[in-house]
Amino acid sequence: MASQDERTVMDPRVAQNRENWDDRTEIHLGSEFYDVERWLREQPGPRAREISALGDVSGLSLLHLQCHFGLDTLQWARAGATVAGLDFSPVAIEAARDIARRAGLADRSEFVCSDVYDATNALGARTFDVVYVSLGALCWLPSVDRWAAQVAALIAPGGRFLIHDVHPAAWALADDSLTIEHTYFEEADPFVDDSPDTYTDADRPLVRRRSYEWNHGIGEIVTALIRHGLRLEWLEEHDWTVWPRFPWLVRNGDENFGPPPGTPRVPLSFSLLASRPD
Numbered sequence: 640m641a642s643q644d645e646r647t648v649m650d651p652r653v654a655q656n657r658e659n660w661d662d663r664t665e666i667h668l669g670s671e672f673y674d675v676e677r678w679l680r681e682q683p684g685p686r687a688r689e690i691s692a693l694g695d696v697s698g699l700s701l702l703h704l705q706c707h708f709g710l711d712t713l714q715w716a717r718a719g720a721t722v723a724g725l726d727f728s729p730v731a732i733e734a735a736r737d738i739a740r741r742a743g744l745a746d747r748s749e750f751v752c753s754d755v756y757d758a759t760n761a762l763g764a765r766t767f768d769v770v771y772v773s774l775g776a777l778c779w780l781p782s783v784d785r786w787a788a789q790v791a792a793l794i795a796p797g798g799r800f801l802i803h804d805v806h807p808a809a810w811a812l813a814d815d816s817l818t819i820e821h822t823y824f825e826e827a828d829p830f831v832d833d834s835p836d837t838y839t840d841a842d843r844p845l846v847r848r849r850s851y852e853w854n855h856g857i858g859e860i861v862t863a864l865i866r867h868g869l870r871l872e873w874l875e876e877h878d879w880t881v882w883p884r885f886p887w888l889v890r891n892g893d894e895n896f897g898p899p900p901g902t903p904r905v906p907l908s909f910s911l912l913a914s915r916p917d
């Protein structure tokens with residue numbers, strides 16, 4: 640199979656993001672945030688909201704785009720699906736294969752290293768019963784339309800697409816207050832980040848710090864999926880997210896973080912289910 644660089648010329652900003660993600664991945668693998676050893680011990684399956692969205696996945700094929708080192712991918716293998724994860728970071732893909740072996744799930748999983756914009760080529764034009772995306776994916780992509788074209792082409796007729804990601808209104812907020820600091824809509828010019836920190840706890844600063852991010856409005860996301868032939872089943876905007884993205888968020892139960900009582904409720908994440916007509 641052709642290497643990534645032989646297949647497409649990668650946007651230089653995306654190439655720089657890949658280096659940044661290789662560094663982040665090394666840090667994340669040792670973080671308490673992901674706690675891989677605990678994950679291997681406790682063997683979690685999909686979250687209740689994900690099961691309620693997709694139902695029984697046993698016997699289905701499922702592709703996880705931007706899978707990082709595969710924890711969210713492998714939970715679906717535990718629920719009975721045959722899974723594939725795709726990510727552009729070779730460090731993350733190698734780690735995902737290793738975690739799959741250690742979890743005893745190597746025979747129900749595969750991990751592919753590719754830019755998501757080249758996913759159909761990298762997967763040899765295969766299609767899947769379910770395409771799935773979990774938190775923290777869309778902001779790394781310059782064009783939501785190019786992404787939606789890939790998503791739609793990867794779903795088998797009658798198949799489904801599930802995403803849970805950061806809400807673009809939350810992405811537009813300042814880090815420390817309920818103030819709009821960034822544009823809500825997709826723009827050609829990215830947000831440039833040179834911070835030495837990643838979003839997990841870390842035992843060292845990032846070396847390759849430069850990363851580029853793009854926001855995409857909810858209307859732009861939904862319209863791109865519909866334009867490429869998917870049917871919207873439902874869209875939910877949530878006043879919670881699954882990690883303390885802002886210092887002013889408070890813990891809501893075991894899994895979620897939301898605004899403290901008495902502050903305005905703003906959308907922090909969203910979920911969307913779409914299907915590909917037969």
Ligand SMILES: C[S@@+](CC[C@H](N)C(=O)[O-])C[C@H]1O[C@@H](n2cnc3c(N)ncnc32)[C@H](O)[C@@H]1O
Pocket residue numbers: 653656660705706707708709710711725726727728731753754755756773774775776779780
């Ligand atoms: C925030 S992480 C996803 C985390 C995942 N939801 C989890 O909990 O494990 C974002 C992932 O997107 C990947 N990524 C970013 N840009 C990409 C691209 N253009 N193509 C493929 N993967 C990409 C990164 O390597 C990283 O693993």
